[in-house]
Amino acid sequence: MLHRGQESTDGTGGGELSVPMAWLYAEYIADELLRTGDLMPPTSFEFRAGRDALALTVFLSDTENELSGIRVVTHLETWLSLTAYDQPWHEWVHGRLAEVTADAVAAGRHSPDLELARAAWRWLQDTELLAPDLNAVPGGAPVTGEDEGPKVWTPAWQLGLPLGHLAIHLF
Template identity: 50%
Template sequence: MRPESTGGAGLAVPMSWLCAEYTADVILRTGGLVPPGSLEFRAGQRVLALTVHLGDGAAAGTFAAGGAPDTDEWLSLTAAGRPWPDWVGDRLAARERHGGPDPDLALATATWHWLRTTHVYATDLGDLEPWHPSRPRPGSVDESRRAWTPAWELGLPLGHLAVRLW
């Protein structure tokens, strides 16, 4: 089946996006960092799906076909200090310029909208970035101090850690 084939009724099938979601789901479930079905899991899964789908490689399709993807690109894109949200915005804008109906792009755009507009009441990490291996831990994080955080800010370090553990 072609990646954007139609299923008889003229409905385009977003195979690239579905492969990226599947890959992200497997990586997060394998890591066992958060319970599946939780808001944290969904945030991490959606961040990884966008990263896999918008990345340069065809790793999601390779993984879905039984091969092993090269995860270095995903680790690089999700690393702390990288402008991941700008990268996603630029990639989506570039694909929109290509024009034409694209069911993969529609799902990726909806996912990015959800990640930006959904806020999670979570521990306020501030600028500590305790998940970043090159930064020393400046003491413990006060887990009682909470803040409303966009879902992508919660999902990005979770996704990065899940790929690293995978």
């Protein structure tokens, strides 16, 4: 049974229950951006890939620990630049996760937000989705329908990242 004061949103509530508010808020922002863009059905794996990629971008770009008070419109340009095609997003996420983890270890605090971010990252890296081959050579066999043409297994982050980027543009 929980009593008033036992729950915590910052990991300092005596160890009973720590609510991952920063991650949940980042996930909420990502979900809203994708739903507003209406690019994929919310039940699809592609939507999840976009949501997780965007949530990681939002969560890891919060260097001032102000996520719960964030105004989405003031950060759109940052998120657009981080998710742009020519940016090393994959390496940035890897590096930021390492930094945030090191900070948490150095401070001796347990972070459920960080656990959820790492779980999302593992899913994005380890899961492959069947997607159109954007690198297919033009002039190959004629494509007769929207869902036809060459397809390849693609890491979820490589599919979710451009989807998230487009959702930001459409917001």
